[in-house]
Amino acid sequence: MGEFELxxxxxxxxxxxxxxxxxxxxxxxxCAIQRIPPGHELVFSVDTLVEGVHFPSRYAPDxxxxxxxxVAASDLAAMGAKPVxxxxxxxxxxxxxxxxxxxxxxxxxxGREFGLALAGGDTTRGPLTLTIQVHGxxxxxxxxxxxxxxxGDLVVVSGTLGDAAAALDxxxxxxPSQYQQTLLDRYNRPQPRLALGQLLRNRASAAIDISxxxxxxxxxxxxxxxxxxVIDAGRIPLSPxxxxxxxxxxxxxxxxxxxxxxxCFTLPARFRDALHRQSPIPLQVIGDVVAEPGLTLLNxxxxxxxxxxxxxxxxADND
Amino acid sequence: MGEFELxxxxxxxxxxxxxxxxxxxxxxxxCAIQRIPPGHELVFSVDTLVEGVHFPSRYAPDxxxxxxxxVAASDLAAMGAKPVxxxxxxxxxxxxxxxxxxxxxxxxxxGREFGLALAGGDTTRGPLTLTIQVHGxxxxxxxxxxxxxxxGDLVVVSGTLGDAAAALDxxxxxxPSQYQQTLLDRYNRPQPRLALGQLLRNRASAAIDISxxxxxxxxxxxxxxxxxxVIDAGRIPLSPxxxxxxxxxxxxxxxxxxxxxxxCFTLPARFRDALHRQSPIPLQVIGDVVAEPGLTLLNxxxxxxxxxxxxxxxxADND
Numbered sequence: 001m002g003e004f005e006l007x008x009x010x011x012x013x014x015x016x017x018x019x020x021x022x023x024x025x026x027x028x029x030x031c032a033i034q035r036i037p038p039g040h041e042l043v044f045s046v047d048t049l050v051e052g053v054h055f056p057s058r059y060a061p062d063x064x065x066x067x068x069x070x071v072a073a074s075d076l077a078a079m080g081a082k083p084v085x086x087x088x089x090x091x092x093x094x095x096x097x098x099x100x101x102x103x104x105x106x107x108x109x110x111g112r113e114f115g116l117a118l119a120g121g122d123t124t125r126g127p128l129t130l131t132i133q134v135h136g137x138x139x140x141x142x143x144x145x146x147x148x149x150x151x152g153d154l155v156v157v158s159g160t161l162g163d164a165a166a167a168l169d170x171x172x173x174x175x176p177s178q179y180q181q182t183l184l185d186r187y188n189r190p191q192p193r194l195a196l197g198q199l200l201r202n203r204a205s206a207a208i209d210i211s212x213x214x215x216x217x218x219x220x221x222x223x224x225x226x227x228x229x230v231i232d233a234g235r236i237p238l239s240p241x242x243x244x245x246x247x248x249x250x251x252x253x254x255x256x257x258x259x260x261x262x263x264c265f266t267l268p269a270r271f272r273d274a275l276h277r278q279s280p281i282p283l284q285v286i287g288d289v290v291a292e293p294g295l296t297l298l299n300x301x302x303x304x305x306x307x308x309x310x311x312x313x314x315x316a317d318n319d
Numbered sequence: 320m321g322e323f324e325l326x327x328x329x330x331x332x333x334x335x336x337x338x339x340x341x342x343x344x345x346x347x348x349x350c351a352i353q354r355i356p357p358g359h360e361l362v363f364s365v366d367t368l369v370e371g372v373h374f375p376s377r378y379a380p381d382x383x384x385x386x387x388x389x390v391a392a393s394d395l396a397a398m399g400a401k402p403v404x405x406x407x408x409x410x411x412x413x414x415x416x417x418x419x420x421x422x423x424x425x426x427x428x429x430g431r432e433f434g435l436a437l438a439g440g441d442t443t444r445g446p447l448t449l450t451i452q453v454h455g456x457x458x459x460x461x462x463x464x465x466x467x468x469x470x471g472d473l474v475v476v477s478g479t480l481g482d483a484a485a486a487l488d489x490x491x492x493x494x495p496s497q498y499q500q501t502l503l504d505r506y507n508r509p510q511p512r513l514a515l516g517q518l519l520r521n522r523a524s525a526a527i528d529i530s531x532x533x534x535x536x537x538x539x540x541x542x543x544x545x546x547x548x549v550i551d552a553g554r555i556p557l558s559p560x561x562x563x564x565x566x567x568x569x570x571x572x573x574x575x576x577x578x579x580x581x582x583c584f585t586l587p588a589r590f591r592d593a594l595h596r597q598s599p600i601p602l603q604v605i606g607d608v609v610a611e612p613g614l615t616l617l618n619x620x621x622x623x624x625x626x627x628x629x630x631x632x633x634x635a636d637n638d
Contacts, residue, residue: 025464028543029464030364030397031363031394031395031462033462036355036361038357043350044439045349045350048443050445075349075350091448122366129410131408138352146349
């Protein structure tokens with residue numbers, strides 16, 4: 001099967017099924033064309049996923065399609081952007097019809113759910129690798145950056161943390177228990193927090209999606225903002241499934257596991273109550289922004305975070 | 320060297336050296352942000368280049384950087400777009416400081432020449448592969464598509480064809496002759512026809528860049544436009560270097576070699592004289608658009624294009 005036939009058979013239908021009115025010209029010319037609504041800016045991000053590095057070898061093609069698009073879309077959520085479209089550059093070891101059928105059909109489904117139209121791409125022969133670039137729009141000047149946190153702001157996270165990281169232990173399990181299945185779903189079907197991200201515009205002072213782990217990503221946010229934070233390990237939201245299955249390791253997964261793609265953001269306290277009421281998912285205040293750089297973790301379980309008893313201090317360089 | 324350090328050391332300087340006023344936020348946040356001038360649309364294209372497939376193994380890093388960006392920029396030229404910025408997703412077998420230094424320094428140089436700012440990217444470990452997405456803008460509705468050719472339009476190409484394809488025979492040559500060097504430069508340093516592309520707006524009825532060869536790419540244009548063309552092999556522009564070195568094979572390289580990245584476009588005859596005067600590079604009318612689908616080649620050298628004596632007919636499906 002040549003590249004032309006592969007695109008015609010598997011990816012043209014995805015483009016058709018995910019069509020977005022702002023994509024004026026999609027697959028089939030030298031370039032695609034996207035309209036940007038007046039008073040808006042383009043927001044974009046590119047991510048590469050390599051088999052065996054960013055997802056398991058022989059990972060099911062439908063899971064790969066969904067997870068890859070969700071991970072990419074999560075960067076739009078972190079900016080408060082409205083999703084529009086994406087490109088997919090893909091190297092494939094071979095053109096396996098069954099694999100491509102499952103991959104493209106789930107890609108179309110996930111694209112519709114996230115509001116992302118397939119607008120272009122490239123396919124080449126090689127080790128399985130996906131590069132996805134997502135495009136969204138924000139009203140001028142309203143994108144959420146990492147750099148706006150101010151001392152006195154609250155540190156907030158969405159959902160629960162650590163589930164997907166813990167699930168890596170169960171990926172090969174044949175018949176997972178119900179709790180294992182809950183964690184596996186967090187890994188296989190991450191939910192980019194797109195609605196929450198847009199709700200945070202003009203409210204959150206800074207935001208990031210948790211892709212490398214809470215400590216690392218909050219560290220990036222604080223470094224970009226030139227301040228620090230004190231967070232309380234006891235307030236980090238853990239799911240019942242994670243508490244049950246991981247026991248004392250739960251907090252370690254929550255602090256260092258990045259595969260949940262929840263949002264972490266800083267919020268002036270005056271927005272707290274209204275945001276809690278409006279948010280489509282549970283939010284948890286886990287600490288406060290402080291002027292002094294660095295991240296201080298109170299009440300850390302010493303099994304999970306070796307360090308001085310009761311708290312641990314992470315310098316900005318250690319994040 | 321970690322990804323963070325690699326970006327800081329080699330790619331942040333590229334971003335700084337190529338800065339474009341429409342890139343409001345570049346490397347370092349979850350997404351980049353691009354302003355789109357009022358009344359304009361975003362034009363974008365993604366290309367993947369794999370070592371050993373799209374460029375020779377152990378290809379010099381400075382040549383790779385320039386050629387990869389030029390190839391990507393050529394798609395903007397074919398749309399008549401003004402270049403703005405690009406993203407680079409790169410898998411590298413290892414972080415070789417000397418290689419990265421040469422690669423990034425030439426990337427900055429080529430980015431400045433083409434008007435393309437580095438706005439984002441991703442680096443991962445793996446076989447050497449580059450995925451570049453280029454962004455440009457056009458005034459609303461003025462992009463050059465493949466689909467607008469009309470019977471009676473002229474078929475025009477820029478520059479000379481076949482040089483880069485012939486150069487593949489000399490890539491390993493230690494001390495190339497002057498003519499060989501001329502062809503090698505066409506392969507190593509393709510010139511995206513950006514100024515010409517913008518000049519063609521509101522003039523050319525359809526355009527494409529020649530990446531797969533004149534016959535193949537003109538075939539794509541004609542198929543998208545629902546018409547055909549008659550072209551004269553004797554009018555296809557060949558360089559003195561190609562004529563001298565390739566002899567009877569010159570025309571074959573010109574018809575089937577795609578590595579020159581010249582533009583092929585269709586033009587209502589009334590624009591011909593003014594365009595010839597204004598074009599920054601020589602243009603050559605090679606034939607006419609006709610209503611009947613398919614591509615007819617007159618006066619083909621039978622050594623180069625096996626077929627019926629004197630002319631050869633390429634059905635739309637054979638392109």
